[in-house]
Amino acid sequence: MTDLSALRSDFPILKRTFDGRELVYLDSAATTQKPVQVIEAVDAYYREKNANVHRGTYRLSAEATDAFEQARAKVASFIGSPKSEQLVFTRGATTALNFVAYGWGLHRLREGDRILLTVMEHHSNIVPWQMVAKLTGAELVYLGLDDDYRVDLTELDRVFDERVKIVAVSGMSNVTGARGPVAELVAAADGTNAIVVVDGAQLVPHDRVDVASMGADFLAFSAHKMLGPTGIGALWGKEERLEEMEPTEGGGEMISDVGLTESRWAPVPHKFEAGTPPIAQAVGFGAAVDYLDKIGMDTVRDHERELTAYALERLAEIPDLRVYGPRDVEGRGGAVSFELGDIHAHDIATILDDHGIAVRAGHHCAKPLMRHLHVPATARASFYIYNTPAEVDRLAEALLDARRVFGLA
Amino acid sequence: MSPLDELYREVILDHYRNPRHRGSLNGPHVHAEGLNPSCGDEFALDLSVEGDTITDVAIQGQGCSISQASGSMMADAIVGRNFDEVEDMIRKFRLMMTIDEGDNPVDPERPGAVLGDLEALQGVRKFPVRIKCADLAWTTLTDALAKARANA
Ligand SMILES: Cc1ncc(COP(=O)(O)O)c(C=O)c1O
Numbered sequence: 001m002t003d004l005s006a007l008r009s010d011f012p013i014l015k016r017t018f019d020g021r022e023l024v025y026l027d028s029a030a031t032t033q034k035p036v037q038v039i040e041a042v043d044a045y046y047r048e049k050n051a052n053v054h055r056g057t058y059r060l061s062a063e064a065t066d067a068f069e070q071a072r073a074k075v076a077s078f079i080g081s082p083k084s085e086q087l088v089f090t091r092g093a094t095t096a097l098n099f100v101a102y103g104w105g106l107h108r109l110r111e112g113d114r115i116l117l118t119v120m121e122h123h124s125n126i127v128p129w130q131m132v133a134k135l136t137g138a139e140l141v142y143l144g145l146d147d148d149y150r151v152d153l154t155e156l157d158r159v160f161d162e163r164v165k166i167v168a169v170s171g172m173s174n175v176t177g178a179r180g181p182v183a184e185l186v187a188a189a190d191g192t193n194a195i196v197v198v199d200g201a202q203l204v205p206h207d208r209v210d211v212a213s214m215g216a217d218f219l220a221f222s223a224h225k226m227l228g229p230t231g232i233g234a235l236w237g238k239e240e241r242l243e244e245m246e247p248t249e250g251g252g253e254m255i256s257d258v259g260l261t262e263s264r265w266a267p268v269p270h271k272f273e274a275g276t277p278p279i280a281q282a283v284g285f286g287a288a289v290d291y292l293d294k295i296g297m298d299t300v301r302d303h304e305r306e307l308t309a310y311a312l313e314r315l316a317e318i319p320d321l322r323v324y325g326p327r328d329v330e331g332r333g334g335a336v337s338f339e340l341g342d343i344h345a346h347d348i349a350t351i352l353d354d355h356g357i358a359v360r361a362g363h364h365c366a367k368p369l370m371r372h373l374h375v376p377a378t379a380r381a382s383f384y385i386y387n388t389p390a391e392v393d394r395l396a397e398a399l400l401d402a403r404r405v406f407g408l409a
Numbered sequence: 410m411s412p413l414d415e416l417y418r419e420v421i422l423d424h425y426r427n428p429r430h431r432g433s434l435n436g437p438h439v440h441a442e443g444l445n446p447s448c449g450d451e452f453a454l455d456l457s458v459e460g461d462t463i464t465d466v467a468i469q470g471q472g473c474s475i476s477q478a479s480g481s482m483m484a485d486a487i488v489g490r491n492f493d494e495v496e497d498m499i500r501k502f503r504l505m506m507t508i509d510e511g512d513n514p515v516d517p518e519r520p521g522a523v524l525g526d527l528e529a530l531q532g533v534r535k536f537p538v539r540i541k542c543a544d545l546a547w548t549t550l551t552d553a554l555a556k557a558r559a560n561a
Pocket of ligand 1: 029030091092093094095122124125170172173174199201202222233365
C-alpha cells in the first residue's frame, strides 16, 4: 500500500487525544487538517509581509501583493490553467458557484431555458441555481443515479436539448464518493449553447485535475478541503466566459474607474475580487498546493484508492452495514457513507466519537440525494493523505462496539 | 457502566424501537411540529384536550434514538395530566438535562420517583452535543401546550 504515514508528523492536530485515545480524523470531506507548512506560511506572512495588496506604493505592500499573486499562480498551475489570471480567488466553492449563477446565469437565462443538474449535487450547486431560475423563469432538470450510485446517463439524450444553457455537475460526490460524469457532459454540451460548470470541491483535493483537458467552462473549489485555510477558494474559468461574466459584488479593488453614476470594471480576475481579499489565506492556499505537488497528486490518488478499497473491505465484514456508494474504487473517491442496522447516523457518530473517531452524520448538505436514496441520514467516513489502514481498523472495531451498545447480536 | 452504556440504556433503546403513542389523532386536537435543522431530526405531536387535561396524545417523527425515545417517553408521561402538571414536568425535565449538577431535581436515592422512565435520559448530560436531541420533543410540547391554552 502507498505509505504516506511519515507525513502524519506534519499535522500537529493529529497528535490530539480524546479520553486518552489518539484522534482518528475521518471527516476530511468536510474540511481537511492543516500541515505545519501551511500554518507557518500564514504565520510568516503576518509576521513579515502583511500589508494591503494592489494599492500601496511602499515596498511592504509590493511584497504582500507579490505573495498574493504568487499564490494565484501556484493554484492556477496546480489545476493546469493556461494563465493565472483565469483563477479568481473567492471565499470558497460556494461563493464561486454563486458568482457563476448570478454573474453569468442571471444575465443570460431566459424563461423556458434549462439548467441541468444531477441529484447528487451538494446544496451549494443546487440552491444558487434555484435562486437564479426563480429570477429568470428558467427551469431545473435533474439526472438521477443508477444502481451503483453513479449518475445515470441513459436519460441524457431526452433531457439535453437546445433549452439547456447551463450544466452544473459535481466532479465527485461528498456523500457517495462517486465521480460525476464530467467528460460525458462536456461532450454532450460541445457544439451547443450550454456551458458546463464543475463543482470541484471534492475532486480537486483528491485527484489530478487539468482544466485544459477537462474542457469545462468553470471549475469551483475550496482551499480548506485541500490542506489550506478556511475563507478562501477559487473559481477558474475559460477566458471568454470570465470576460462575459458580470461581477456579483461591487466595491474597491474591482474597478478601473468610478464615476458618480457608473463605473468600469478592472480586468479579470480583479473585477471579481471586490474588497480586500483574504491575503494570508491565499498565501496558505499556495503553500497547500505546494505541499500536494510535492507528494504528487497521482500518489494522493493511489493512496486514497487503496485506503478506500481497504475500508470498503473492512466495512463489508460488519453485519447489517450498508454502504451508499460505488463498490468499485475506480471512479470514486474516499467518502464512504453508510448505515448500520437500525442505529441512527447520529448515534453512530456519538459512539464513534466516544472511541476518538470523528465522522460526520446527517444529510451532508445533499438533501435531494438523501431523498433519492430514501435515507434520512447517513454516517460518513472520509479519508485523506494522512489516514492509515490502522485507523480503518479502529473504525471497524468501533462499529462493532456500536452493534454491541445497540444490542445487535 | 460506561458513559456510552449509560447513554443508550435498555429503556431508551426500547422506546426508540417501539415508540408508544405513535400515529395521529382523529378527533379534535392541537398539533405542533419541531425540527432540529442542524441534524434533521423531526418530531410532531397531536394533543387531545378536555378542560385543562391532556386526554390523548399521538406522536410522529424520525431521527436519532435520543430524540425519538425522549418523545415516546414524554408521550407516555403526559397522558392524563393537566396543563400545570405538564408544565412542571417540562421544567423538571429541562433542569435534569442542564449540565450543572446542582440543579438536577432527580433524587438519586429513589430512581424514577420524580420523572419516571424519563430519568434514563440523564445519561445524555455527559454528551452535551446531544442534549438538543433529547429536548426536541419538549420544545414541541411547549408549543402544543401554548396552542392548547390559547384554545381553552
Ligand atoms: C461537493 C461539494 N460542493 C461544494 C461544497 C461547498 O464548499 P464550501 O463550503 O467550502 O464553499 C462542498 C463542501 O461542503 C462539497 O462537498
